Amino acid sequence: MKTNLPLVALATLLSGSALAGQAPGPAASPDIPISARDRFYSSDQFSNTVSVVNPADNKLLGVIRLGDITPANLSPLYRGQLLVHGMGVSPDAKTLLAISIGSNSVSFIDTATNAVRQTTYVGRSPHEAFFTPDGREVWVSIRGEDYIAVLDAATGKETARITVPNGPGMTIFSPDGRYGYVCSSFSPETVVIDVKSRTIAGRVKQESPFCPDIAATPDGAQVWLTLKDVGRTMVFDAKPPFAVIKTIETGPLTNHVNFARTKSGQFAYVTIGGLNQVKVFRTDDFSPVATIPTGALPHGLWPSGDGSRIYVGLENADQAAVIDTASNTVIATIPIGQGPQGVVYVPNAVPDGDGMQNLQPLGAAGKSSTLTLSGADGKPVTQVTLFDQGVLQTLQAAVTGLPPKKPFVLALSTDPKGSGAIEPLAAFMTNPAGAAVVNAIGPIRQVTQGAPEAARRYLVIVEGKPGETGSPVQLQKAP
The missing domain is CATH 2.130.10.10 (YVTN repeat-like/Quinoprotein amine dehydrogenase)
Known part of the structure; x- marks a missing residue:
C-alpha cells in the first residue's frame, strides 16, 4: 500500500524525533x-x-x-x-x-x-x-x-x-x-x-x-x-x-x-x-x-x-x-x-x-578574575568578576542576599572587616528580590589581590548611600 506523507511529516520522521522544530x-x-x-x-x-x-x-x-x-x-x-x-x-x-x-x-x-x-x-x-x-x-x-x-x-x-x-x-x-x-x-x-x-x-x-x-x-x-x-x-x-x-x-x-x-x-x-x-x-x-x-x-x-x-x-x-x-x-x-x-x-x-x-x-x-563576598554568617552570597581591560578592570558583581529595595554601596576598605573609612565604587538599590547587578571600573584587581599589606584594599558592601554609609553587610572572602 502506497502512503503519501506530507513533506513536513516526512522530514520529521527522517530527523529521528517524534517532536521537531x-x-x-x-x-x-x-x-x-x-x-x-x-x-x-x-x-x-x-x-x-x-x-x-x-x-x-x-x-x-x-x-x-x-x-x-x-x-x-x-x-x-x-x-x-x-x-x-x-x-x-x-x-x-x-x-x-x-x-x-x-x-x-x-x-x-x-x-x-x-x-x-x-x-x-x-x-x-x-x-x-x-x-x-x-x-x-x-x-x-x-x-x-x-x-x-x-x-x-x-x-x-x-x-x-x-x-x-x-x-x-x-x-x-x-x-x-x-x-x-x-x-x-x-x-x-x-x-x-x-x-x-x-x-x-x-x-x-x-x-x-x-x-x-x-x-x-x-x-x-x-x-x-x-x-x-x-x-x-x-x-x-x-x-x-x-x-x-x-x-x-x-x-x-x-x-x-x-x-x-x-x-x-x-x-x-x-x-x-x-x-x-x-x-x-x-x-x-x-x-x-x-x-x-x-x-x-x-x-x-x-x-x-x-x-x-x-x-x-x-x-x-x-x-x-x-x-x-x-x-x-x-x-x-x-x-x-x-x-x-x-x-x-x-x-x-x-x-x-x-x-x-x-x-x-x-x-x-x-582574562578575568573572581572574588567572593560573604554575609554575616560567613557564607558566600555575592560573586564578583573583574574583566581585564589592560591596566583597568570592569567590575561586575552579582549581588544577592540583601534586604529588598534598600540602598547600599560597594566600596573598598583598608580593613578586611569593613570598619573605618571606605572608598565608594558604586551605589545601588536592591530589587524586590534583594539582588542587584553592580558595575564599576578601575585598577581593582591590583589593590584587592596580591598587593602589599600597606596598599591592600578589600571589597565590602555597606548600608546606606555615599557620604551616609552604615555598617558593612558583606565582606570579601579570603581566597
Missing part, C-alpha cells in the same frame, strides 16, 4: 542535527565582541571584533561599537544581528564570512532585535525610549516606528508570524502587536516592570517572559485574549527563557543569575524537571537545531555552558568573550568552507 521556529519544522556547519554566537558586552563557536567540537573559533575595550572606547573620536548586548538571526540563517546598547546600533553580520555588512544607528539604548518570520523586517526594541524601530531587512534602513509602553525590552514573534510580543523593562505591561496592521491586539499585565526576555513556544501555544527584579517567570496564552496562565517563582536575577523539544516533550529552560543555575520546566503542566548548576551568572540561552543541547552564556565566567537536554547536565564549558549577554544558535550558518574569515583571537579580553 526548535525555537524560534515552528514545531512543524524538521530538526537539524548538530554539525560543523552550525555556529553558536554570543554578544560580549565588555570586550565588545561576538564570540563564534563550532558546536561540533565546542571550540571557540575566534571573535568578530565590533569595538575596543576600555579606555579606548571612551574617546570622543571613538567609532566602534560599545556594550555589545543583544542578538538575533534571520530565518535563512544568513544574517546575524548584534545590538550595541552604548552606541545605539544594529550590526548586520554575514554568517558565512563573519563580515559586518551594514550598521544601522537607531534610538537610545536598543536592547534586542529580531527578524519577522518571513525575513523581510527587523524589529528593534528601543528600550531607552517607547517604540519598536522597524528596519528593512535588505537595506537595514528604518521604515517605521511602533509606539509601545515605555522601555520595550524585547520583541519575539509567534511561529506563524501573526503576532509580535513586546515585553517592557520599565513598564509593567507586555503588548501583543498584530504584525500585518502594526496595531496593538492585546495587553498583558506584568507582575513587575522589569522584563529582560520573552520567548514563544514552538507549538504556538504559549509565551513565556522573565521578570528579573522579582525573580519570577510568567506564562500567557499566545492567542487572544492572551490570558495569563501561570506565574512561577524562579529565583533572584531571573534572566532569559528558551525552549527545547525532544522525544520527552517540550521544555522551558530559564537562567537564574543569582543562583548560578538553569531551571527546567515542562510546558504542559509547568512542573519542575531539573535544576542545573552552570557557573557564574547565566544569562542568554538557545537550543541547538535538534533540541539535544542548550547553549548558555555565563556572564560572569566568560564562558558558555553546554547542557545535554537528555540528562539535563552540563557536558562542556567553552571560553568566550567578556560578559556574554544575548546568544543564538544557528544551524547551517556556514554551508561551505571553514567559516574562519574575519575572525580574530580573543587576546587580552580573555
Whole structure:
C-alpha cells in the first residue's frame, strides 16, 4: 500500500524525533542535527565582541571584533561599537544581528564570512532585535525610549516606528508570524502587536516592570517572559485574549527563557543569575524537571537545531555552558568573550568552507578574575568578576542576599572587616528580590589581590548611600 506523507511529516520522521522544530521556529519544522556547519554566537558586552563557536567540537573559533575595550572606547573620536548586548538571526540563517546598547546600533553580520555588512544607528539604548518570520523586517526594541524601530531587512534602513509602553525590552514573534510580543523593562505591561496592521491586539499585565526576555513556544501555544527584579517567570496564552496562565517563582536575577523539544516533550529552560543555575520546566503542566548548576551568572540561552543541547552564556565566567537536554547536565564549558549577554544558535550558518574569515583571537579580553563576598554568617552570597581591560578592570558583581529595595554601596576598605573609612565604587538599590547587578571600573584587581599589606584594599558592601554609609553587610572572602 502506497502512503503519501506530507513533506513536513516526512522530514520529521527522517530527523529521528517524534517532536521537531526548535525555537524560534515552528514545531512543524524538521530538526537539524548538530554539525560543523552550525555556529553558536554570543554578544560580549565588555570586550565588545561576538564570540563564534563550532558546536561540533565546542571550540571557540575566534571573535568578530565590533569595538575596543576600555579606555579606548571612551574617546570622543571613538567609532566602534560599545556594550555589545543583544542578538538575533534571520530565518535563512544568513544574517546575524548584534545590538550595541552604548552606541545605539544594529550590526548586520554575514554568517558565512563573519563580515559586518551594514550598521544601522537607531534610538537610545536598543536592547534586542529580531527578524519577522518571513525575513523581510527587523524589529528593534528601543528600550531607552517607547517604540519598536522597524528596519528593512535588505537595506537595514528604518521604515517605521511602533509606539509601545515605555522601555520595550524585547520583541519575539509567534511561529506563524501573526503576532509580535513586546515585553517592557520599565513598564509593567507586555503588548501583543498584530504584525500585518502594526496595531496593538492585546495587553498583558506584568507582575513587575522589569522584563529582560520573552520567548514563544514552538507549538504556538504559549509565551513565556522573565521578570528579573522579582525573580519570577510568567506564562500567557499566545492567542487572544492572551490570558495569563501561570506565574512561577524562579529565583533572584531571573534572566532569559528558551525552549527545547525532544522525544520527552517540550521544555522551558530559564537562567537564574543569582543562583548560578538553569531551571527546567515542562510546558504542559509547568512542573519542575531539573535544576542545573552552570557557573557564574547565566544569562542568554538557545537550543541547538535538534533540541539535544542548550547553549548558555555565563556572564560572569566568560564562558558558555553546554547542557545535554537528555540528562539535563552540563557536558562542556567553552571560553568566550567578556560578559556574554544575548546568544543564538544557528544551524547551517556556514554551508561551505571553514567559516574562519574575519575572525580574530580573543587576546587580552580573555582574562578575568573572581572574588567572593560573604554575609554575616560567613557564607558566600555575592560573586564578583573583574574583566581585564589592560591596566583597568570592569567590575561586575552579582549581588544577592540583601534586604529588598534598600540602598547600599560597594566600596573598598583598608580593613578586611569593613570598619573605618571606605572608598565608594558604586551605589545601588536592591530589587524586590534583594539582588542587584553592580558595575564599576578601575585598577581593582591590583589593590584587592596580591598587593602589599600597606596598599591592600578589600571589597565590602555597606548600608546606606555615599557620604551616609552604615555598617558593612558583606565582606570579601579570603581566597
